[in-house]
Amino acid sequence: MAEIDIRRVGKTYGKTVIMQGVDLTIRSGEFLVILGPSGCGKSSLLRMIAGLEEISSGEITIAGQAVNHLEPRERGCAMVFQNYALYPHMTVAENIGYALKVAGVAKAQRLARVTDVAQSVGLSEFLDRRPGQLSGGQRQRVAMARAIIREPKVFLFDEPLSNLDAKLRVQMRHEIRRIHNRIGATSVFVTHDQHEGMTLADRLVVMNKGTIEQIGTPEDIYERPASTYVAGFIGSPAMNLLPGRLSDDRRAVVLESGPRIDLPGPATGLNPGALVQMGFRPEKASLTAPGRGTIEARFDFVEELGAGRVYHLRIEDIPVSLHSEAKMKLAEGASIGLDLGHQNLHLFDGQTGRRVPLSVEMPQLAPTA
Amino acid sequence: MRRAHFKFSWIAAVLLAPQLLIIFVFFYWPSAQAMYWAFTLEQPWGGGNTWVGFDNFRKVLTDPYYWASVKVSMIYAFATTALSMAMALTLAMFVDRQLAGYRAYRVTMILPYAVAAPAVGLAFRFVFNPQAGVFSFLNTLSPGIWDPGQSGWQAVLTIILAGAWKHVAYSFIFFLAALQSIPRSLTEASAMDGARPLRRMVDLQLPLLTPTLFFLVIINLTDSFTDSFGIVDTLTGGGPFRATDLMVYKIYADGFRGFDYSGAAAQSIVLMALVMALTFVQFRYVERRVHYS
Ligand SMILES: Nc1ncnc2c1ncn2[C@@H]1O[C@H](COP(=O)(O)OP(=O)(O)OP(=O)(O)O)[C@@H](O)[C@H]1O
Numbered sequence: 330m331a332e333i334d335i336r337r338v339g340k341t342y343g344k345t346v347i348m349q350g351v352d353l354t355i356r357s358g359e360f361l362v363i364l365g366p367s368g369c370g371k372s373s374l375l376r377m378i379a380g381l382e383e384i385s386s387g388e389i390t391i392a393g394q395a396v397n398h399l400e401p402r403e404r405g406c407a408m409v410f411q412n413y414a415l416y417p418h419m420t421v422a423e424n425i426g427y428a429l430k431v432a433g434v435a436k437a438q439r440l441a442r443v444t445d446v447a448q449s450v451g452l453s454e455f456l457d458r459r460p461g462q463l464s465g466g467q468r469q470r471v472a473m474a475r476a477i478i479r480e481p482k483v484f485l486f487d488e489p490l491s492n493l494d495a496k497l498r499v500q501m502r503h504e505i506r507r508i509h510n511r512i513g514a515t516s517v518f519v520t521h522d523q524h525e526g527m528t529l530a531d532r533l534v535v536m537n538k539g540t541i542e543q544i545g546t547p548e549d550i551y552e553r554p555a556s557t558y559v560a561g562f563i564g565s566p567a568m569n570l571l572p573g574r575l576s577d578d579r580r581a582v583v584l585e586s587g588p589r590i591d592l593p594g595p596a597t598g599l600n601p602g603a604l605v606q607m608g609f610r611p612e613k614a615s616l617t618a619p620g621r622g623t624i625e626a627r628f629d630f631v632e633e634l635g636a637g638r639v640y641h642l643r644i645e646d647i648p649v650s651l652h653s654e655a656k657m658k659l660a661e662g663a664s665i666g667l668d669l670g671h672q673n674l675h676l677f678d679g680q681t682g683r684r685v686p687l688s689v690e691m692p693q694l695a696p697t698a
Numbered sequence: 699m700r701r702a703h704f705k706f707s708w709i710a711a712v713l714l715a716p717q718l719l720i721i722f723v724f725f726y727w728p729s730a731q732a733m734y735w736a737f738t739l740e741q742p743w744g745g746g747n748t749w750v751g752f753d754n755f756r757k758v759l760t761d762p763y764y765w766a767s768v769k770v771s772m773i774y775a776f777a778t779t780a781l782s783m784a785m786a787l788t789l790a791m792f793v794d795r796q797l798a799g800y801r802a803y804r805v806t807m808i809l810p811y812a813v814a815a816p817a818v819g820l821a822f823r824f825v826f827n828p829q830a831g832v833f834s835f836l837n838t839l840s841p842g843i844w845d846p847g848q849s850g851w852q853a854v855l856t857i858i859l860a861g862a863w864k865h866v867a868y869s870f871i872f873f874l875a876a877l878q879s880i881p882r883s884l885t886e887a888s889a890m891d892g893a894r895p896l897r898r899m900v901d902l903q904l905p906l907l908t909p910t911l912f913f914l915v916i917i918n919l920t921d922s923f924t925d926s927f928g929i930v931d932t933l934t935g936g937g938p939f940r941a942t943d944l945m946v947y948k949i950y951a952d953g954f955r956g957f958d959y960s961g962a963a964a965q966s967i968v969l970m971a972l973v974m975a976l977t978f979v980q981f982r983y984v985e986r987r988v989h990y991s
């Protein structure tokens with residue numbers, strides 16, 4: 330168990346700066362997920378923690394010790410790679426036991442540990458096989474076992490599930506969480522799959538182009554996205570955003586398309602008339618009869634999901650989506666009302682894209698002991 | 699894979715003809731000639747060749763000089779192969795790890811392969827020259843201690859060094875390609891598992907290189923048996939006292955200097971059998987080598 334402290338870390342490859350001023354404290358024993366689109370620097374950050382990539386600026390400490398100049402083997406981290414990186418010429422048992430062999434653990438003891446760990450991930454019957462003779466899911470388990478056997482302070486995962494089929498991915502996801510709970514090491518898990526991130530994480534870090542957009546619990550990030558970027562990245566379908574201006578009393582948004590929409594509280598942080606983006610979640614709004622909702626929309630098409638449907642609509646020219654269990658037959662272009670749900674509205678600064686707190690969010694009572 | 703099937707046509711015949719002609723003129727015909735000479739003997743006073751069966755072979759195989767030649771050929775072949783592959787592997791690992799100067803190596807390493815064997819021999823004549831070469835300082839310590847023109851084992855050493863030097867490039871290219879095809883994540887995984895560079899080399903790189911290693915051993919051995927003529931001829935001329943009389947060189951010397959065509963032909967048939975055996979080993983075991991994935 331170890332706390333990882335990342336202080337003002339930057340990364341450059343040659344002259345290209347790919348990461349700047351990343352600050353992040355990963356608590357001891359926590360399951361932290363780094364989420365972001367392809368190329369945002371997730372792997373680079375993870376590999377800097379692991380010691381596989383040089384830290385260009387800033388400092389990383391693990392359990393209080395600066396690791397910038399430590400070799401990977403001296404950092405106490407184990408890593409599961411996306412392509413598993415199993416040693417092709419070794420058997421499963423040799424793969425799992427390799428770290429112990431390098432560490433000079435006696436053969437009998439090593440074998441006992443390998444047997445134990447293999448059992449815990451359900452690999453007992455495959456110990457004599459080569460990685461080439463295993464299925465994708467089994468290889469994944471070998472990679473896990475190879476990390477587990479070292480009893481590391483820190484587990485690092487770089488998109489370990491992305492090569493598995495959907496069903497196996499869910500299954501392995503549960504297994505990873507179970508292993509984390511059992512072992513209690515600090516885990517850092519990189520993914521671009523928001524479902525994986527939301528379901529696994531104690532805390533989530535959303536990255537964008539080499540910087541951190543938001544750090545918080547999955548709930549935090551879903552309920553209070555810190556920026557339009559996060560709002561658009563989390564949730565499926567993503568949050569709908571409508572451009573407009575803040576009204577003079579700062580209690581409503583006047584959309585570009587005309588209608589005025591009351592906010593749940595005053596946006597005290599912005600000037601009246603400021604450019605804003607108003608957001609609402611597709612699953613929190615509902616359909617109403619024309620003229621009865623907060624706003625009017627036109628029907629485009631519908632996607633059937635089994636458990637509900639996604640209605641694709643247009644508010645003037647802006648496409649929005651809405652998740653609902655209601656089954657309605659609508660003609661293309663038909664007019665329909667939308668009830669946005671007063672408490673469901675989010676407000677973002679139109680220029681910076683940052684979240685604008687509405688005063689109702691402010692009074693947070695300190696928990697009484 | 700789909701194969702295209704062609705009906706016989708004169709176009710095919712025309713396209714094949716040059717290649718077939720070359721193979722015939724430079725391989726089958728000489729081989730047939732060698733066979734003919736190996737089983738016949740030219741009569742002393744003219745009148746054509748007479749069939750002598752295996753007599754020529756018997757003579758060759760009972761000749762102590764021939765066995766001395768086989769022995770030194772073996773020593774030469776295995777020593778050059780071991781030495782050049784060890785050097786090639788070391789250099790390839792330097793380049794693979796991108797240690798200082800690796801770009802310069804990469805280019806210069808290819809060069810020796812492009813140099814013709816006689817040129818290599820001539821160059822090494824200067825390098826090993828007892829008066830002016832790199833080892834000449836030995837003679838200032840104790841006169842006459844280094845002279846490959848007089849000492850048999852020193853002459854063998856010089857041709858081994860020259861041959862190894864020439865073969866380094868070829869092995870180097872293969873080793874480098876093989877090393878670079880080892881996925882980076884494997885190296886990283888073993889680094890995470892705690893293995894230092896030397897350990898990684900032994901546990902990871904070498905085992906993954908075995909197919910390449912095996913392939914190169916066979917190729918280098920074959921080459922050392924057949925391709926050593928230029929080096930021997932320019933460097934030692936087979937001497938001193940037949941110390942460097944390698945099999946190919948002996949064929950040439952016996953045939954064209956000693957005018958013993960039949961004996962030389964029998965020797966070349968033996969050498970051919972040896973090379974064929976090596977090629978067989980390669981096809982049998984190397985081409986069907988163990989694949990890891
Ligand atoms: N060796 C390198 N040299 C130059 N640029 C690099 C190098 N490695 C990565 N980059 C760049 O750094 C950026 C971040 O890469 P990184 O691998 O961390 O992305 P990622 O978030 O893990 O993406 P993905 O989800 O596709 O794996 C990318 O823009 C990439 O092009």
Ligand SMILES: [Mg+2]
Nearest residue numbers: 371372373487
């Ligand atoms: Mg990545």
